Amino acid sequence: MKRTIVILFFANFLLLDANAGIVLNNNFQQEQAPLIDTIIEDEKVEEVIIDEVVKTKAPPAKDKVQYFSQVTKYGFKNLFSKYSYNTSLSYSSQVNPSASAFIQDYMKVHGNYLTKMKGWGQPYFNLIESILSQYGLPRELKYIAVIESNLSTAATSRVGAGGPWQFMPYTARDYGLVVSGYYDERRDYFKSTHAASRYLLTLYKQFHDWLLVMAAYNGGPGRVYSAMKKSGSKNFWNLQYYLPEESRTYVKRFIATHYIMEGGGGITTVTNQNGNFDINGGASANPYGTKPQLTAEELESTATQAISGKYNSVVIAKNLAMDIVQFNRFNPEFDYMMTNNGNYDLRLPQDKMQLFMVNKYIILNECVQLLLGDSNISNNQTFYPEVKNKAVKKKKVK
Incomplete structure (x- = not known):
């Protein structure tokens, strides 16, 4: 079935919460004249292409990447006024005002730590962006790894999710990762990010909205479908209270993280990333850049x-x-x-x-x-964590 996605933007637009009956302020739109943007999307073709990517466990061909990039950018239509963040405009003029209160509260608690991460996490963000681009996915999705693990390969949840993208073992295997008693590719940045890209495409095929995709990434697609049915809406802001609290908070954490990292002003202009942060390690510093304690x-x-x-x-x-x-x-x-x-x-x-x-x-x-964003890093090369408890031959030091 083909459908046309039509996105209308009007000056002085008022966003209405259909369930609560609350009219929200609108700095959400900027254009003085209506702007219409359209794209023809063939869902059947899209499903076939995504299923092929998942089955082959490899990035799609360039023409398909271009198609994905054109389609998936509309997934932020319920977050940004023109479905993508424009760095030349103020953040508050673009973001859905429903997110404002949570952003401010989150920034007070986590702003300093995330500002430091902007500096030490740049190599990891570059790597993730490079792989996301191979699948035509928005670069903003890199912040899912921040929410899931603080970019740590060693992160493990109480229910057994592991690695920077916090895959459960069964999901990891479904998307091409080896998880066994000897190897755990969930902790490999390259392979796990490729797997996460394929999984995100699969979820996008179902929901066509990145906020709903994130809710599904956290709580599972079934809970999102249930919220859609109960609320009668496909808009996250209308159905959020039909989701588990953890899932709706997860989505807002993503929005707040994006704000702090890219458009917050104030706290994001602090120069910690330029050298004022603790480069010698510690709880608030780069967990990968620990101070050497070599024997x-x-x-x-x-x-x-x-x-x-x-x-x-x-x-x-x-x-x-x-x-x-x-x-x-x-x-x-x-x-x-x-x-x-x-x-x-x-x-x-x-x-x-x-x-x-x-x-x-x-x-x-x-x-x-x-x-340069043109990485040819192999999706088949894997490095594994250092084997611990390895016998070390002691030498007499003079």
């Missing part, structure tokens, strides 16, 4: 090499089959120093250093491609 034996078994260029810690770690936590233990402040100075004395175990020296130009090229 004498470990120091003796490492080698150092001065490097310069646009190197990225995640890409280096992946190519050397190292866990990112292990890499940053040897190289604290790596991304911060490379971004600000462009030079670093890289420290690695001797065998890893040999591998780096052989492949350093290939690694550098991959880092540059990631920075």
Whole structure:
């Protein structure tokens, strides 16, 4: 079935909550004249393409990526006045006013931490954006990983969800990840982000609204369908109170995180990301950039090499089959120093250093491609967490 999505924007538009009968203020629209934007969407074709992507467990062809990017951008129509965030306009003039109160409360509690994350999390955001773009998905979806795990590969929920995208084992396997007693690809940034992209496409195929997709990502599609049926609406703001509290709060946390990261003014203009945050570790700092506590034996078994260029810690770690936590233990402040100075004395175990020296130009090229948003990072390469309790041969230190 084909349908035409028609989005109308009018000056002085008043948003009406159909259930509560509340008329909300409108700074939500900016245009003085009506603006009509249309797109023809063939749902049958869309379903076939998405099912193909999920089945093949690979990014779609470029023409299909272009189609997805054109269709999925309309999914924020109930959040932003022109269905996407425009950085040249004030945030408050674009965001649905229903979100304002929650944003302010959330910013008071979490604003400082998220502002710091803007700095140390940039390599991870770049990586996630690069993969999302391969599926034609909006880059804003990267903030789901912030809500789920604070970007941590080690995150594990009380019910068993794991990795930066907090996949349950059965969902992870459905979308192509290996989860066993030996390997857990939920904790691999590359593979888990590809899997998350496929899962998000599947949810979008069902709801065609990113706010509903997020509610489904948190609480399952069944709860969203139930809320739609009970409320008689497909608009998150109208059906939110038919959702579990956790799911509706989850959606608002995403909105508030996006606001703090990209458009909050005030708190987002603090210069912590430029060097005022604690780069030596601690509860409020980068959990991947911990202060080195290397033993004498470990120091003796490492080698150092001065490097310069646009190197990225995640890409280096992946190519050397190292866990990112292990890499940053040897190289604290790596991304911060490379971004600000462009030079670093890289420290690695001797065998890893040999591998780096052989492949350093290939690694550098991959880092540059990631920075330019044209990454060819393989979806088939996986690095796993360091095996703990590994016997260490003690040496006498003079």
